[in-house]
Amino acid sequence: MERFFIYKPGSRNGYTLLELLCVLALMGILSALAVPRLIYITHWELEGAARAMAADIRLVQQEAIVHGECTEVYFLGSHDSYQLRLPNVNRMVYLPEGVNYEGQTSFPTDPFLKFNYLGAPGGGGTVTLQTKSGSKRYVIVTPVTGRVRVSKTPPSY
Numbered sequence: 001m002e003r004f005f006i007y008k009p010g011s012r013n014g015y016t017l018l019e020l021l022c023v024l025a026l027m028g029i030l031s032a033l034a035v036p037r038l039i040y041i042t043h044w045e046l047e048g049a050a051r052a053m054a055a056d057i058r059l060v061q062q063e064a065i066v067h068g069e070c071t072e073v074y075f076l077g078s079h080d081s082y083q084l085r086l087p088n089v090n091r092m093v094y095l096p097e098g099v100n101y102e103g104q105t106s107f108p109t110d111p112f113l114k115f116n117y118l119g120a121p122g123g124g125g126t127v128t129l130q131t132k133s134g135s136k137r138y139v140i141v142t143p144v145t146g147r148v149r150v151s152k153t154p155p156s157y
Contacts, residue, residue: 050137064115075111102128
């Protein structure tokens with residue numbers, strides 16, 4: 001027990017091969033446990049991006065009702081972003097790193113989603129978001145009512 005706390009001149013300092021192998025084995029086990037968690041983190045980025053987009057669409061819809069003016073969301077697929085066009089301000093929103101659009105949106109006025117002064121959409125449609133690993137989330141706007149929801153499965157029209 002003394003050898004760990006008291007320095008003796010001439011004694012060997014350093015680590016044995018067995019100690020180094022134990023540390024490497026422990027690091028290997030911890031990293032094996034961490035890798036699936038990192039994949040899980042990208043899932044949360046996708047889920048967060050989809051939910052944030054749904055909230056932004058609802059905001060645009062509510063602003064149309066409050067101001068009594070038409071509003072719209074402009075989807076810029078090539079830049080992985082979208083623009084909220086409100087009566088008083090335009091705001092650009094960028095998707096998180098690793099999340100992008102899959103193809104184009106399915107709105108009748110693609111790449112726009114328009115709301116009239118009553119908050120009704122110009123038509124229903126879907127925005128598909130995906131990660132590089134292939135996970136997808138669908139932001140779905142229902143025609144006529146304008147209900148906005150996020151789903152793991154594509155809509156069946």
